[in-house]
Amino acid sequence: MKIVQVTDLHLARPGETVAGLDPYAGLDACLVDILRHHADAAVCVLTGDLTNDGQPEAYAALAERLRAFPIPVRLLLGNHDDRPAFRGAFPDAEVDENGFVQSVLDWPTGRLIFLDSLDPGHVGGRLCAARLAWLDARLEEAAERTVYVFLHHPPFAVHIPAIDACRLAEADADALAHRLKAHGGVRHVFAGHVHRPIFGSWHGIPVSVLRGTNHQMGLEMTGARAGVSYEAPAYGIAVIDAAGLMLHMREFPLPPPRS
Template sequence: MKLLHFTDIHLTKEGDTIGGRDPNANFLKGLNHALALHADAEAIFITGDLSDWGDAEDYVRLKSQMAALPLPVHLMIGNHDDRPTFAQTFPDLFNDDGFVQYAVPLSIGTALCLDTWAPETHAGHYCDRRAAWLSAQLEHVPGPVWLFMHHNPVPIGIEPMDKIMLLDADRFAAVVAPHRDKVRHIFHGHCHLPLTGSLHGIPLSAPRGTNHAGWPDFGATRLLSTAALPEAYGAILATETTTLAHMVEFGYAGDIIGEGSPDYADWNRMTMVR
């Protein structure tokens, strides 16, 4: 099974830029790159910050773009989004409690798309009602389970980012921990950094994002840091027993060098590029 993981696409009004980059153009560039190389993917998951300012026209444009794609796209919302505005364009993604939470059957197991949004804050929240929904899903849906969400559920050691992580991380962890044998992987975004780790033994990861990149400034105390790094998305490869998450830096514009054959018999000092 192959899945594509996009995050932090930050769509804007046409012509607007973020950090000198055009997020609308970069999102389309990432989609085209992914579809050209991964036409065998089963689905695309976009883990939030769909719009930079939660504008209605961004969601309408995104829905139109999704309709033209040859594979399904599953959306979550992040802190830059606006849930009420999002609901005007994507009402079918809400559960009975009014959250953007739903299950996606896959060829291997089930993906659960989670809602960590709260109004007027960049931090993530996961209330009792959301946690109860997740608990019920983990009890009943076929495994393995893949969780997709916007906010990081573990601290990353960078003070300004940890202030806006999933603040209800203990509640979230208490729900998933009893199902550590069923939850195969947690995929998130928010940090604009390539991350790997685990929560109660459950692996987690995040790619950088399709527009502006973060920088891991461990000395930062107030401001988030950014850097001119390539835009990226994730490519997830899974079997019944394995999971692998690539971060594909589609924004890299340098040379790709053929270093040599992987066959050991062909390795020698004359032909290997170094």
């Protein structure tokens, strides 16, 4: 199974820039590159911050692009997103019984679980009791299977102070870790939010975050602020087989700016 992960699109109203860049140029170049090199992917997961400020026009523009994209897509929400505006543009997106944008995808190689960590009005993320209860049920269903978890906010520290100050709430991260360790078959946690390539382990579970398709964050491991970085945008490719998982990060070229 091949999974493509795209994160932190930060789409604004068409024609507006974000961090001095056109976020649609980054997204369009990303989609073209995926189809050129990884059209055989089973699913493309967009791990949140689909928009820069929850603008309905941005969701509409994303929906228009994805209608022509042949790979199945799962969309997650980040702190820059707006749940009602998202559902207005994507009425067929899977949600749980409480309206959170959470779902699963079962494959012979295991179960993919997609979590909604958006906490409206806050930069950091939450997994409330209702979302954790939903997760409990999905993990119980997959008791004998391998599991891969996707969410926007990292539940782990990345040791960039400005990012760690607004990751998943510590109590929720602890509750998530307890559940994933108890399952025993969770093989990877994929996150966004950080705009940096980071790979490691958390409570014995491999984890990763990636660059976004627009701007990146600087590697500032001291101090309380992390500035914008203009490193190349990228997406991830995870290949899962019976022996394990390999994760690649693919930088892709942007079109030259219009004169």
